[in-house]
Amino acid sequence: MRRSMLFLPGSTPNKIINGDAMGADAIILDLEDAVSPEEKDAARILVRNAIRDLGFPGVEVIVRINALDTPYWQEDLDEIVPLKPDLIMPPKTASAKDVRALDVYLTKLERASGMAVGGVGLLPLIETALGVENAFEIASASQRVKALFLGGEDLSADLQCRRTKEGNEIDYARKRIVCAARAAGVEVYDTPFTDVNDDEGAVRDAEYARSLGFTGKASISPRHVDPINRAFSPSTAEISHAYEVVDAITAAKAQGRGVVALHGKMIDAPVVARAERVIAAAEALGLGREAR
Amino acid sequence: MKIVKKATAGTLESGDVYVELSPSDSGNEIELQSAVLLQFGDAIRESAQDVLRQFEVENAKLKLIDQGALDCVIRARIETAVLRGKEA
Numbered sequence: 001m002r003r004s005m006l007f008l009p010g011s012t013p014n015k016i017i018n019g020d021a022m023g024a025d026a027i028i029l030d031l032e033d034a035v036s037p038e039e040k041d042a043a044r045i046l047v048r049n050a051i052r053d054l055g056f057p058g059v060e061v062i063v064r065i066n067a068l069d070t071p072y073w074q075e076d077l078d079e080i081v082p083l084k085p086d087l088i089m090p091p092k093t094a095s096a097k098d099v100r101a102l103d104v105y106l107t108k109l110e111r112a113s114g115m116a117v118g119g120v121g122l123l124p125l126i127e128t129a130l131g132v133e134n135a136f137e138i139a140s141a142s143q144r145v146k147a148l149f150l151g152g153e154d155l156s157a158d159l160q161c162r163r164t165k166e167g168n169e170i171d172y173a174r175k176r177i178v179c180a181a182r183a184a185g186v187e188v189y190d191t192p193f194t195d196v197n198d199d200e201g202a203v204r205d206a207e208y209a210r211s212l213g214f215t216g217k218a219s220i221s222p223r224h225v226d227p228i229n230r231a232f233s234p235s236t237a238e239i240s241h242a243y244e245v246v247d248a249i250t251a252a253k254a255q256g257r258g259v260v261a262l263h264g265k266m267i268d269a270p271v272v273a274r275a276e277r278v279i280a281a282a283e284a285l286g287l288g289r290e291a292r
Numbered sequence: 293m294k295i296v297k298k299a300t301a302g303t304l305e306s307g308d309v310y311v312e313l314s315p316s317d318s319g320n321e322i323e324l325q326s327a328v329l330l331q332f333g334d335a336i337r338e339s340a341q342d343v344l345r346q347f348e349v350e351n352a353k354l355k356l357i358d359q360g361a362l363d364c365v366i367r368a369r370i371e372t373a374v375l376r377g378k379e380a
Binding site for chain 1: 307308364367372375
């Protein structure tokens with residue numbers, strides 16, 4: 001279950017070392033924007049040691065490497081890949097060609113390290129207009145791609161517009177990326193809400209992202225982790241309804257009935273599929289029937 | 293690995309360690325300042341020696357100003373300084 005992802009600067013020890021205690025489902029150890037060019041070497045060694053020695057039990061570990069148009073990304077992967085992070089996040093992914101270049105290099109590293117080829121997954125960060133338009137081909141370019149991630153700040157700059165709390169400027173991109181990811185059969189994550197002092201805004205932004213179909217959302221502040229987790233967890237009412245749906249279908253099948261209605265509404269395949277997803281999420285969070 | 297120039301790594305922020313490494317011609321010398329010197333001084337020195345051994349550094353002066361860094365941080369900062377101060 002990956003609802004919240006917390007960005008942590010890869011060059012700051014006291015933020016990294018408590019990464020698994022902030023309530024996030026995943027942490028993103030950042031070697032890119034949070035690290036100045038003269039500290040890139042220090043950050044990748046620090047992040048490598050932190051993953052190796054601390055392990056971050058109970059959270060997924062994602063590492064944001066530097067972009068493919070920088071001289072850093074291969075050294076980032078050299079240090080990090082042998083430690084088998086859950087996912088690698090390549091920034092500014094703009095095309096399938098970028099994913100294929102990463103795939104080739106990762107395959108080489110996996111072979112050199114005696115790891116299973118293809119085991120290291122990718123979470124491409126889509127944050128350019130070209131990346132948005134190519135989202136489906138990026139998501140489909142390799143079996144390594146497990147999800148897409150929308151980056152609103154760089155995208156707004158590329159679109160030559162102002163980034164706002166309301167997010168109208170990235171609305172097209174949000175919907176396009178959700179559709180592309182779902183079409184490719186991978187998960188999809190929303191950009192952070194960057195005003196760390198606006199808790200209500202963070203809640204609204206997370207709830208809106210969930211309503212569009214995002215799987216989860218990132219945060220740059222531990223303060224927004226709980227609101228994100230709540231927004232992306234099924235509510236009690238949703239869970240109860242999901243069990244009603246599944247129970248009604250089970251009973252109908254036992255009675256040989258083909259058409260089933262619940263509270264006057266017909267239950268068809270998409271309703272059942274949604275109910276099953278809600279139940280799976282609830283059970284993963286310990287909120288299933290057995291826990292109630 | 294020969295240290296040929298002065299190199300620094302880390303910061304004086306809490307949870308970090310500031311490392312200064314410079315060439316020497318009389319073996320390795322470690323100077324340690326830490327608020328937890330009594331409790332962890334020996335362990336920090338041992339980690340420092342270990343990293344120097346790992347990179348075969350035999351003649352260097354290493355100054356550490358520890359701000360309560362974990363072992364993995366101390367080792368990372370010393371390694372960074374070694375790689376910054378070594379021969380090109």
